[in-house]
Amino acid sequence: MIDIFWLIPLVPALSTLILAVFGEKLPKKYISFQACGAVFISFLISLYSFLGLLKVSPEEYPIVKNLFTWIHSGNFQANLSFQFDPLTAVMALVVTAVGFLIHVYSIGYMAEDRSYSRFFTLMNLFTFSMLVLVMASNLVLMFVGWEGVGFCSYMLIGFWFEKHSAANAGKKAFIVNRIGDAGFLIGMLFILVYVGSTEFSNINNAVAGGSLSHGLVTLIAILLFVGATGKSAQIPLYVWLPDAMEGPTPVSALIHAATMVTAGVYMVARMNIFYTTSETAGSVVAIIGAVTAVYAGTMALTQNDIKRVLAYSTISQIGYMFIGCGVGAYAAGIFHLYTHAFFKSLLFLAAGSVMHALSGELDMRKMGGLKKYLPYTYPTFLIGAIAIAGVPFLSGFFSKDAILTSAFAQGQYFVWILGILGAVLTSFYMFRLIFLTFHGKERIEPEVKKHIHESPPVMTVPLAVLAFFSVIAGYIGLPVVLGKNVNWFDRFLAPIMHKGHEAHLTIGTEWLLILISVIVALTGIFIAYFFYLKKPSVPHTLVRRFPFLYRLLYNKYYIDEAYDYLFVRPTLKGSEFVYDKFDINIIDGAVNGAASGTGFFGKVLSFLQTGFIKDYALVFLLGAVILLGLLIF
Amino acid sequence: MIPIYYFLILSAVLFVMGTVGFLIKKDLITQFMCVEVMLNAANVAFIAFARSASSLNGQIIVFFIITVAAAEAAVGLAIILLVYRQKKSIKTEDSSLMKG
Numbered sequence: 001m002i003d004i005f006w007l008i009p010l011v012p013a014l015s016t017l018i019l020a021v022f023g024e025k026l027p028k029k030y031i032s033f034q035a036c037g038a039v040f041i042s043f044l045i046s047l048y049s050f051l052g053l054l055k056v057s058p059e060e061y062p063i064v065k066n067l068f069t070w071i072h073s074g075n076f077q078a079n080l081s082f083q084f085d086p087l088t089a090v091m092a093l094v095v096t097a098v099g100f101l102i103h104v105y106s107i108g109y110m111a112e113d114r115s116y117s118r119f120f121t122l123m124n125l126f127t128f129s130m131l132v133l134v135m136a137s138n139l140v141l142m143f144v145g146w147e148g149v150g151f152c153s154y155m156l157i158g159f160w161f162e163k164h165s166a167a168n169a170g171k172k173a174f175i176v177n178r179i180g181d182a183g184f185l186i187g188m189l190f191i192l193v194y195v196g197s198t199e200f201s202n203i204n205n206a207v208a209g210g211s212l213s214h215g216l217v218t219l220i221a222i223l224l225f226v227g228a229t230g231k232s233a234q235i236p237l238y239v240w241l242p243d244a245m246e247g248p249t250p251v252s253a254l255i256h257a258a259t260m261v262t263a264g265v266y267m268v269a270r271m272n273i274f275y276t277t278s279e280t281a282g283s284v285v286a287i288i289g290a291v292t293a294v295y296a297g298t299m300a301l302t303q304n305d306i307k308r309v310l311a312y313s314t315i316s317q318i319g320y321m322f323i324g325c326g327v328g329a330y331a332a333g334i335f336h337l338y339t340h341a342f343f344k345s346l347l348f349l350a351a352g353s354v355m356h357a358l359s360g361e362l363d364m365r366k367m368g369g370l371k372k373y374l375p376y377t378y379p380t381f382l383i384g385a386i387a388i389a390g391v392p393f394l395s396g397f398f399s400k401d402a403i404l405t406s407a408f409a410q411g412q413y414f415v416w417i418l419g420i421l422g423a424v425l426t427s428f429y430m431f432r433l434i435f436l437t438f439h440g441k442e443r444i445e446p447e448v449k450k451h452i453h454e455s456p457p458v459m460t461v462p463l464a465v466l467a468f469f470s471v472i473a474g475y476i477g478l479p480v481v482l483g484k485n486v487n488w489f490d491r492f493l494a495p496i497m498h499k500g501h502e503a504h505l506t507i508g509t510e511w512l513l514i515l516i517s518v519i520v521a522l523t524g525i526f527i528a529y530f531f532y533l534k535k536p537s538v539p540h541t542l543v544r545r546f547p548f549l550y551r552l553l554y555n556k557y558y559i560d561e562a563y564d565y566l567f568v569r570p571t572l573k574g575s576e577f578v579y580d581k582f583d584i585n586i587i588d589g590a591v592n593g594a595a596s597g598t599g600f601f602g603k604v605l606s607f608l609q610t611g612f613i614k615d616y617a618l619v620f621l622l623g624a625v626i627l628l629g630l631l632i633f
Numbered sequence: 634m635i636p637i638y639y640f641l642i643l644s645a646v647l648f649v650m651g652t653v654g655f656l657i658k659k660d661l662i663t664q665f666m667c668v669e670v671m672l673n674a675a676n677v678a679f680i681a682f683a684r685s686a687s688s689l690n691g692q693i694i695v696f697f698i699i700t701v702a703a704a705e706a707a708v709g710l711a712i713i714l715l716v717y718r719q720k721k722s723i724k725t726e727d728s729s730l731m732k733g
Binding site (some may be wrong): 609610611612613614616617621 | 652655656657664691699725728730731732
């Protein structure tokens with residue numbers, strides 16, 4: 001019953017085609033029905049295949065369906081083939097389930113938009129690309145999906161392209177991603193040269209068999225990770241994600257929170273053999289992830305734009321996933337990816353609902369006291385915030401704790417401390433967001449207040465479903481202290497993850513670590529409560545006391561400016577210089593010179609063309625005489 | 634029997650006359666007549682060779698040449714007539730559209 005899994009990406013592909021060709025002429029109702037239906041069918045097939053996968057013994061992983069040979073050139077062969085194994089199953093389920101809910105939500109959110117069909121075409125195309133990414137059985141096809149989601153991301157960030165900032169944000173995302181992709185491509189070429197195949201099974205065998213030197217494995221692992229930092233917005237290539245919030249909110253939820261930005265984590269987990277074999281590469285991943293988790297968390301502290309806070313929070317949470325992958329706990333990293341997909345898309349959609357209520361207002365300084373106006377949005381938002389903050393019994397707690405415990409168990413104490421620090425920041429800025437938006441004094445502008453309203457059911461129902469999953473999703477991966485075999489998620493993924501050296505903690509230590517995470521989460525919430533509800537003057541005092549630090553955080557460490565100064569402007573200046581000197585003088589000069597040279601010779605030769613028959617006849621005669629003379633003598 | 638080179642000398646003289654006439658005359662009709670003289674010079678040479686080799690081939694070719702010359706005369710005169718209508722002149726220096 002598993003053999004129909006290759007249909008999963010094809011259903012949204014078909015729907016994309018129909019919408020792309022006929023979309024403008026179809027009624028809105030039909031477009032919504034088809035776009036959501038396609039993703040839902042994909043979800044059903046994923047679920048069906050997943051149930052089938054449970055019956056397959058782990059020795060048979062992965063199940064590969066080869067559709068046809070796509071490229072065959074010399075020794076190189078790439079197939080259009082999909083595979084299904086536990087990792088793919090998790091990703092496909094997350095993409096289709098969350099994707100479906102976000103599609104439904106979009107029906108309400110985008111209802112008034114002029115480009116309704118363009119939006120759903122791109123959303124379906126994105127779903128298709130993302131599914132190709134997670135289901136590809138070789139790196140080349142995976143790269144196709146990788147670039148496909150990048151393209152959709154670009155198109156959807158710049159969806160309202162009349163707005164200058166949106167068009168620019170789209171370009172920024174695309175260009176920054178290209179930098180990462182260059183690393184990915186080089187890594188892929190190394191694999192192609194030294195392994196001779198890009199099929200994951202062959203790569204795994206080659207690395208496990210030790211046919212690649214240790215240095216080469218590290219190099220490839222780092223190069224692939226460069227690609228992951230671009231797509232998953234990690235240091236140093238994270239700058240595009242906050243700007244990507246220019247896109248419609250469902251896009252932010254689907255692409256820039258739940259699925260696409262986690263593609264880097266998926267890729268690292270898929271290529272886990274590299275990061276297990278090379279401890280250096282693993283440490284690099286863990287440290288970059290940990291530093292990003294704290295760094296992005298600090299930037300979220302001072303932002304006033306509700307979506308930007310969530311964007312920095314996403315960067316920070318993906319940092320956690322990379323910590324998991326870096327310390328060898330791939331299952332924990334993917335587990336966090338899976339829970340994060342629910343609560344972060346919930347938070348984004350709820351933020352979208354707040355914007356919807358406030359006629360597009362994003363600035364939290366102009367909100368406050370919204371609790372009583374938004375009876376459905378508020379509780380769901382709160383659940384999302386509690387889940388991400390890591391309060392016990394909600395999904396975020398289990399996944400974050402699994403990652404931090406693994407980091408501690410592997411002896412990466414530095415990473416662990418950063419992780420704990422990031423957790424305080426997370427719960428603080430999330431509850432700052434909650435208190436500023438929903439509690440306290442109303443700071444809503446009177447004009448906006450007149451139109452304030454709760455969103456329609458088509459938007460609130462997906463919120464409720466996501467909130468439900470944000471609560472329960474964690475229970476398939478319970479911590480080991482509750483029993484030996486309670487972590488079903490870990491066991492499910494175990495057959496395809498290559499274990500490094502195992503490290504076990506005593507039960508006491510585990511409980512201690514859990515206790516620390518709980519205290520940390522609650523501390524963050526308490527500080528936020530104290531700062532923004534109890535004594536709202538405290539933040540202002542702090543700003544006055546540490547103006548430099550505040551400005552540094554508020555301006556996001558001036559990284560955008562630094563990149564602008566270091567990379568963007570020199571590139572522009574250099575391009576202008578090359579344009580001025582080389583392009584105009586040499587390239588244009590060569591082309592124009594060739595033209596005018598030909599013209600000149602033509603002029604000279606045209607003197608022979610007198611237009612008088614007699615001259616031609618004379619030349620003809622001379623020619624005949626010469627030829628005759630040559631023949632005779 | 635008259636030796637063949639008599640005919641050939643006649644043919645050569647006719648051909649050179651035609652050529653020189655074509656080159657120095659400025660009148661299209663005269664030039665056209667010069668071309669006819671050149672053709673007939675070729676005819677004389679063909680007949681001469683045919684006779685000395687007692688073969689009919691040369692004579693047959695001459696018939697062809699006469700036919701071609703007749704067709705050419707028809708076309709050529711028509712062209713000259715049209716040139717005259719356009720330019721009101723049949724001097725060659727007045728028709729130099731192809732000048733570069």
